Amino acid sequence: MVFSSYFFIFYFLPIVLLLYYLSPKKLRHLTIAIISYVFYGWANPAFVLLMIGSTIIDYICGLFIADRWGKNWNKPIVSLVKGGNRTKRQKIAVRVSIISNLSLLVFFKYFNFAVENYNSLLEFIGLQTLESDSIINVVLPLGISFYTFQSMSYSIDIYRGNAKAIRKFVDFACYVSMFPQLVAGPIIRFQEISNQLKERTHTLEKFSRGIAFFCLGMAKKVLLANPCGKIADTCFDAVDVGFLNSWYGAISYAFQIYFDFSGYSDMAIGLGLMLGFVFAKNFDSPYSSRSITEFWRRWHISLSTWLRDYLYIPLGGNRNGNTRTYINLMLVMLLGGLWHGSSWNFVIWGAIHGTFLALERLANKKAFYQKLPKLAGITITFIIVVFAWVFFRASDLPNAITYIQAMFGGNTSSQADLVNNILIKNPYYIFSFILAGIVVWKFPQTWDFTKKITLAKSIWIMLLMMLSVMAMVTQDFNPFIYFIF
Structure with missing residues (x-):
């Protein structure tokens, strides 16, 4: 089930809000958890069992880490003062949590990939007889990359002394399964929301801002991401693509993935606000960055900060010399x-991104394009990001290389773009492309625009929502890119 669907907007969401606000305060987390399991299991109910199993493991691990099992619940967590010693049981518990989550992620996400590469290697060295004939075709559960990271942050935060364990399993299940950000983020770390699980406010102002977030996110998705996605798909799926159209398609994909993902994040944040939760900002005008370092401070902030705090810093960060820092990056x-x-x-x-991050640090965070005028720095950074997006979008490596060659003038056939021009250069797609660029670099962010909802803003927001619904009904192209991650 996707947010930008007629069923979700006019049936599922109203029922959710009605059930939530009619539920007694003590049962609201249970209500959210049940609703979230229904939402998640809409396509495949078996995936719900997987998530519940992961939730139970991390909940139990959290109790052991906090030394709050059974009679010890009210015992002060002396051992969890930052810098304090950890018991053997606490160390085992946090390892069980991390290993169980990573095992789920690795098996479901990389089993098929590993078998394919194993067979390719054997074929390359002439040992086809040793190829694996695995009959297992592992299906990737929606959102597993997000909820495993989110669930891991719970046990790690408790272990580090940054948060306290949840006593009620229902509260933890609500945190892990919360449907607004369950399948495509943003990744909500436990320490960011632990207090809200205990107590949060429900105000008309917060609810109104939530509606605004959802409507603007919907507009990003339907009015901008979808048409830009059609341009990108046409160019990337073409048998041949010329120089100009290769860049047209690549930039369109850059717009698509930004509006698709930031639009989903806006809708998730808006739904959270309607339920009383405040989620952190996930995008901060990333295409206005003047370096790749700055780009990663603005793009998918919940992932970049998660990787920084739970991977980069534990690896040593920048504390062990320049060489080690570059390796860590x-x-x-x-x-x-x-x-x-x-x-x-x-x-x-x-x-590509790691190389530029290392080069910028090597240059003391002052890459040559940062010394240029602001517009030039933004342009060069955007070109680097667009170039990298080609590998993100292309179906496989050979297609990515072929597309890159076209972007550098490798395909000079004028015949290549005759059909493409008919498909992607009509007024609607050109207008959508230009409008997407204007919104990216000239319009305020949703986070800032919704801080104060005036009458004029309300009218604009409602008009955009009406246009989005009308467009949604007529569109047959409505994927969410990050659902597959």
């Missing part, structure tokens, strides 16, 4: 690429 980005998908394309995408 590259390793984090390679793993970040793999987190997005089981493909060498994602590894290369991560390597």
Whole structure:
């Protein structure tokens, strides 16, 4: 079930809000958990059992880490003062939590990838007889990359002394399964929301801002991401694509993935506000960055900060000399690429970003394009990001290389774009492309725009929502890119 669907907007969401606000205060987390399981299991109910199993493991691990099992519940957590010693049981518990979550992620996300590469290697060295004939075709559960990271943060935060364990299993189940950000983020770390699980306010102002967030996110998705996605798909799926259209398609994909993902994040934040929760900002005008370092402070903030705090810093961060810092940056980005998908394309995408992050640190965070005028710096950074997106979007490595060649003038056939021009250069797609660029670089962010809802803003928001609904009904192209991650 996707947010930008007629069923969700006019049936599921009203029922959710009605059930939530009619529920007694003590039962609201149970209500959210049940609703979230229904939402998550809509496509495949078996996935719900997987998530519940993961939730139970992390809940129990959290109790052991906090030393709050049974009679010890009211015992002060002396051992969890920052810098204090950890018991053997606490160390085992946090390891069980991390290993169980990573095992789920690795098996469901990378089993097929590992078998394919194993067989390819054997074929390359002439040992076809040793190829694996695995009959297992592992189906990737929706959102597993998000909720495993989220669930891991719970046990790690408790272990580090940054949060206290939840006593009620229902509260923890609500946190892990919360449907607004369950399948495509943002990744909500436990320490960011632990207090809200205990007590939060429900106000008309917060609810109104939630509606605004949802409507604006919906507009981003339906009015901008979808048409830009059609342009990108046409160019990337074409047998041949010329120089101009290769850039047209690549930039369209950059717009698509931004509006698709930031639109979903806006809708998730809005739904959270309607339920009384305040989620952190996930995007901060990333295409206005003047360096790749700045880009990662603005793009998918919940993932970049998660990787920083739970991977980069534990690896040593920048504390062990420059060489080790560059290695850590590259390793984090390679793993970040793999987190997005089981493909060498994602590894290369991560390597490109890791290389530029290392180069910018080597240059003392002052890469040559940062010394240029602001517009030039933004342009160069955007070109680097667009170039990397090609590997993110292309179906496989050979197609990515072919597309990159076209972007550098490798395909000079004028015949290549005759059909493409008919499909992607009509007034609607050109207008959507130009409008997407204007919104990216000239319009205020949703986070800032919704801080104060005036009458004029309310009218604009409602008009955009009406246009979005009308467009949604007529569109047959409505994917959410990050659902597959």
